[in-house]
């Protein structure tokens with residue numbers, strides 16, 4: 192029996208991870224949950240599931256028999272490293288996942304990681320925490336899970352390319368000029384996946400794919416030159432690995448996150464899942480389009496940041512997180528998201544990241560640069 196802590200339990204990934212835990216009462220027991228907002232939803236979940244521990248980001252009045260409550264970031268890291276926990280499902284959104292990720296890895300946990308921002312920003316720190324604690328990092332992000340599975344068919348030196356597929360988001364067939372007035376409601380309507388609003392927006396701007404290029408580089412140790420992106424609007428192939436003999440291994444399934452979540456939890460075993468099986472004869476034909484880097488600056492900037500290293504990936508992420516907040520608040524336009532990330536990258540003097548303080552400082556600087564961009568725009 193494995194004890195599971197779901198960090199970010201009220202979100203899109205968090206609730207699906209709970210489905211997986213409940214689908215296998217013989218394997219998994221819910222030990223702890225956390226959330227950051229939507230106190231009512233969180234308390235309802237705790238009341239219904241009765242985990243042993245519950246962590247909320249700020250102090251709240253909560254009493255549920257048998258459940259120990261605690262509050263704040265330290266409590267979140269403490270849950271991630273709790274000696275009773277075997278598997279941490281990291282479903283927190285944003286760079287806020289970095290501290291609990293490091294805590295879990297240092298404590299030697301298996302981390303089923305959905306969060307990509309922490310991998311992009313954490314870089315060497317994550318690798319170091321893995322080495323120190325002897326934990327395991329298993330990808331949940333569908334593209335990375337696909338690559339992880341396809342990589343099991345060969346050795347590192349036999350791999351030519353990782354091919355990340357992208358749905359292209361809701362607007363990939365539109366011209367850039369047509370995107371100026373996109374509203375938050377339009378931007379979060381993803382064509383093939385149902386997800387939290389920040390990642391849905393990131394899919395529309397292609398920032399999500401940019402983050403995933405860097406995430407794949409971090410997880411599997413490949414350079415930007417070895418990672419391609421291919422637009423595949425049907426989201427049936429979740430990603431591929433091209434081997435040097437010309438063979439391409441692809442991973443296909445329905446677009447259901449419970450599959451990669453479960454695989455990260457049961458690996459190396461495969462067990463029946465709550466997802467419906469894929470019937471290829473019911474599916475539309477599959478299409479693939481090479482992305483135009485000039486049409487999608489988010490991708491171009493991600494490759495630039497991966498190559499530049501240092502604080503650039505942190506700035507890419509931090510600027511994008513801040514720009515997304517401003518976009519949802521109606522203070523930045525859709526195209527201004529990528530423009531403000533470019534502005535932040537331009538204003539940032541790159542330097543090596545030697546520890547957590549450097550990362551948090553670069554993140555803060557990126558956010559301030561985006562705010563400065565927004566202010567200059569608001570004057571004109």
Ligand code: NAD
Pocket residue numbers: 198199200201202203204205225226227228248281282283284285287305306307308331332333384385386387388389390448
């Ligand atoms: P979501 O917004 O639906 O849920 C986020 C969860 O994290 C919530 O429980 C929220 O309370 C918590 N949270 C938010 N800010 C926090 C903070 N500062 N500190 C602690 N907890 C915080 O997000 P989601 O769509 O479930 O995505 C979660 C992560 O998984 C993201 O990093 C995303 O990129 C990644 N991911 C999601 C999907 C998907 O299908 N939703 C797929 C691949 C990867």
Ligand code: MG
Pocket residue numbers: 332333334335403
């Ligand atoms: Mg993904």
